[in-house]
Amino acid sequence: NMANVKLAIVYYSSTGTNYRMAQWAEAAAQEAGAEVKLLKVPELAPEQAIAANPVWKEHYEATKDVPVATSDDLEWADAIIFSAPTRFGTLAAQMKQFIDTQGGIWGAGKTVNKVVSGMTSAQNSHGGQEATLLSLYVNMMHWGAIIATPGYSDASVFAGGGNPYGASVSVDQDNNMVEDVEGAIKHQARRTVDVASRIVEGS
Amino acid sequence: NMANVKLAIVYYSSTGTNYRMAQWAEAAAQEAGAEVKLLKVPELAPEQAIAANPVWKEHYEATKDVPVATSDDLEWADAIIFSAPTRFGTLAAQMKQFIDTQGGIWGAGKTVNKVVSGMTSAQNSHGGQEATLLSLYVNMMHWGAIIATPGYSDASVFAGGGNPYGASVSVDQDNNMVEDVEGAIKHQARRTVDVASRIVEGS
Amino acid sequence: NMANVKLAIVYYSSTGTNYRMAQWAEAAAQEAGAEVKLLKVPELAPEQAIAANPVWKEHYEATKDVPVATSDDLEWADAIIFSAPTRFGTLAAQMKQFIDTQGGIWGAGKTVNKVVSGMTSAQNSHGGQEATLLSLYVNMMHWGAIIATPGYSDASVFAGGGNPYGASVSVDQDNNMVEDVEGAIKHQARRTVDVASRIVEGS
Amino acid sequence: NMANVKLAIVYYSSTGTNYRMAQWAEAAAQEAGAEVKLLKVPELAPEQAIAANPVWKEHYEATKDVPVATSDDLEWADAIIFSAPTRFGTLAAQMKQFIDTQGGIWGAGKTVNKVVSGMTSAQNSHGGQEATLLSLYVNMMHWGAIIATPGYSDASVFAGGGNPYGASVSVDQDNNMVEDVEGAIKHQARRTVDVASRIVEGS
Numbered sequence: 001n002m003a004n005v006k007l008a009i010v011y012y013s014s015t016g017t018n019y020r021m022a023q024w025a026e027a028a029a030q031e032a033g034a035e036v037k038l039l040k041v042p043e044l045a046p047e048q049a050i051a052a053n054p055v056w057k058e059h060y061e062a063t064k065d066v067p068v069a070t071s072d073d074l075e076w077a078d079a080i081i082f083s084a085p086t087r088f089g090t091l092a093a094q095m096k097q098f099i100d101t102q103g104g105i106w107g108a109g110k111t112v113n114k115v116v117s118g119m120t121s122a123q124n125s126h127g128g129q130e131a132t133l134l135s136l137y138v139n140m141m142h143w144g145a146i147i148a149t150p151g152y153s154d155a156s157v158f159a160g161g162g163n164p165y166g167a168s169v170s171v172d173q174d175n176n177m178v179e180d181v182e183g184a185i186k187h188q189a190r191r192t193v194d195v196a197s198r199i200v201e202g203s
Numbered sequence: 204n205m206a207n208v209k210l211a212i213v214y215y216s217s218t219g220t221n222y223r224m225a226q227w228a229e230a231a232a233q234e235a236g237a238e239v240k241l242l243k244v245p246e247l248a249p250e251q252a253i254a255a256n257p258v259w260k261e262h263y264e265a266t267k268d269v270p271v272a273t274s275d276d277l278e279w280a281d282a283i284i285f286s287a288p289t290r291f292g293t294l295a296a297q298m299k300q301f302i303d304t305q306g307g308i309w310g311a312g313k314t315v316n317k318v319v320s321g322m323t324s325a326q327n328s329h330g331g332q333e334a335t336l337l338s339l340y341v342n343m344m345h346w347g348a349i350i351a352t353p354g355y356s357d358a359s360v361f362a363g364g365g366n367p368y369g370a371s372v373s374v375d376q377d378n379n380m381v382e383d384v385e386g387a388i389k390h391q392a393r394r395t396v397d398v399a400s401r402i403v404e405g406s
Numbered sequence: 407n408m409a410n411v412k413l414a415i416v417y418y419s420s421t422g423t424n425y426r427m428a429q430w431a432e433a434a435a436q437e438a439g440a441e442v443k444l445l446k447v448p449e450l451a452p453e454q455a456i457a458a459n460p461v462w463k464e465h466y467e468a469t470k471d472v473p474v475a476t477s478d479d480l481e482w483a484d485a486i487i488f489s490a491p492t493r494f495g496t497l498a499a500q501m502k503q504f505i506d507t508q509g510g511i512w513g514a515g516k517t518v519n520k521v522v523s524g525m526t527s528a529q530n531s532h533g534g535q536e537a538t539l540l541s542l543y544v545n546m547m548h549w550g551a552i553i554a555t556p557g558y559s560d561a562s563v564f565a566g567g568g569n570p571y572g573a574s575v576s577v578d579q580d581n582n583m584v585e586d587v588e589g590a591i592k593h594q595a596r597r598t599v600d601v602a603s604r605i606v607e608g609s
Numbered sequence: 610n611m612a613n614v615k616l617a618i619v620y621y622s623s624t625g626t627n628y629r630m631a632q633w634a635e636a637a638a639q640e641a642g643a644e645v646k647l648l649k650v651p652e653l654a655p656e657q658a659i660a661a662n663p664v665w666k667e668h669y670e671a672t673k674d675v676p677v678a679t680s681d682d683l684e685w686a687d688a689i690i691f692s693a694p695t696r697f698g699t700l701a702a703q704m705k706q707f708i709d710t711q712g713g714i715w716g717a718g719k720t721v722n723k724v725v726s727g728m729t730s731a732q733n734s735h736g737g738q739e740a741t742l743l744s745l746y747v748n749m750m751h752w753g754a755i756i757a758t759p760g761y762s763d764a765s766v767f768a769g770g771g772n773p774y775g776a777s778v779s780v781d782q783d784n785n786m787v788e789d790v791e792g793a794i795k796h797q798a799r800r801t802v803d804v805a806s807r808i809v810e811g812s
Contacts, residue, residue: 044706089747090699093706097653100696112356124568130536131747138698138740142367144354146398151347153315162530164345195349202401247503290506292544293496300450300499327771333739334544338496341537345494365733518762548773550760552804557753559721570751601755608807
């Protein structure tokens, strides 16, 4: 029963792509009956760096009221979808710093059996869209999480570029998404919630 | 209810280490109530290469009657534990060839939601014991499998060297295991069966 | 002086994509003055599997005379470009088997300081084009090779889909390449030879 | 001629392990004739987190005068050795943040052909000592760097645990190194400088 699943969608976004991806995931998970928290991770960049980039600045201001993810949110969640852009083929440092600071709940065994999947974005179609998600899952294996990537479990995966590790999208120089990943993201969100519902029910 | 879980333990072993690891996993899974098949993958090495290495030859002869894994076995299974030695940091080609030849059941969607974990061995403590398991999980994400590695979900993991990606062991020049991994392997087998029982029950 | 560089291009190809990629690399390396050997790895598939696929069969017959790569070829080479399709996100088993069987020259220290890079192909744009090359480089680190991937060192990389780990291409259902990777491949070949020439000169 | 090589050793250390590793690398590289800068990356943790851990606090104070690495340092360098502890199997966020903020020199093509290798530490022998270094090299491939890991190019590698991706060490609960990695680190430093000297000479 998917109504029993608590899902945290934890994202980092500078110019809005991963925020939009997170919102699509939120919509699909809520429709499937899950209780969802949409949460951002803290920014590491100094205010002047943000101010120097109008698109970044605009997104930063527009999402000021999105709650910041905490260890309590992760502890609350049965499932977690992470979404963050690539930086040189691994997770943006903002997301990595958030993950690194969960040593407390990790040491207390509270990350075990969380059902997780990830999403990402990059400027080039082969510019880290696979490698970034794989780096996330390395972290998640340390957490004892249960990793449920989409694989090729639905036709929507192919339309989004066929990334079996999680939905990913290319962003062009005008900050527009290149591939149509909405379907793949919604499938991934439903799948993550479905797997989590089985884990929760069976416990 | 773990009694409902069908587990395939698919291994490749030249001189016996991964066979022994597979047997420990088999014992723990059976004790947990799972139905278990212990299966080897086909050898790729020519007979003369095997004959030239007495330890390899002896193990090869001693395990002649172990059934060879097939696509039907994977289709039958709810969960799969793979065990194979490293070769230069990724799965031994014998195991990779077995995986590559599952295109039929993969294309038919029959690999989706299998619960998987992996085990490995190497000659050096940092000589591929992590990287080999990570390469297996890349394959499994293509299959749409659900990956349930041990993480640090039990004290036995630390005794075996603390590999969160799966049990792994160093083998010395006399073909003896260096670390005590029996406990970590048995925990991993129980965990794989536990997660699979939840997936099966919930479906 | 690139005229001093000996380059082995070692490929596996079932339906011709990686063979064509290898030929582009060969042309560029020869033009740069390198001595080049174009070599295939042994097939693992049974004859009847090949016969059942007309495109595979045709390519298999058409390349019967391409020499098979040996350890001697690797020992001869200053630089190696590997090219093989993905199979579930890591190297096709045919290539892995070839790599695994180089234990002899590896144990003798003869793989150290080879300058290497890799190329690959997949059916989906995010379906292993990154992960497969990363799995090759894990193997190469065991060899003590020097890894010189293209990164974003030339504009041609972007035209080919922007894969910093090596040239890669998507293949559609009619076995046609989707992206234009010829430029990226030729740049990669020149770069591999350039780096190797410096290593050779400096030794 | 190794006297021509400029080497930046860029580290992050909370309780001193990677600082000591960096110092061993510095000594060996200087002895080989290289010009060396030993540099730390900025801390991300708040002062109170550091103050709450006496060992961290002590190391933090003791290394206050170590210069902080900048983009100019990387531009200056022919070779870079990175050293940072694992955090859940990938680079500590402090190091990742430093890497992420090099977009300026990356976009200007100034990271191409830097010769790089990495070192790391972890609490468990299989707890990220391989995976962390592999995550660094993914970043470096985006930079167009030339990756020269030790492989098994020297007997000292085996004594340090046999990590072909770079020197790594386990740290026990009393903050002591478990394996003897000094030899492996000094070999790696010499090798990095050697490869860089060839790249520089040949350019």
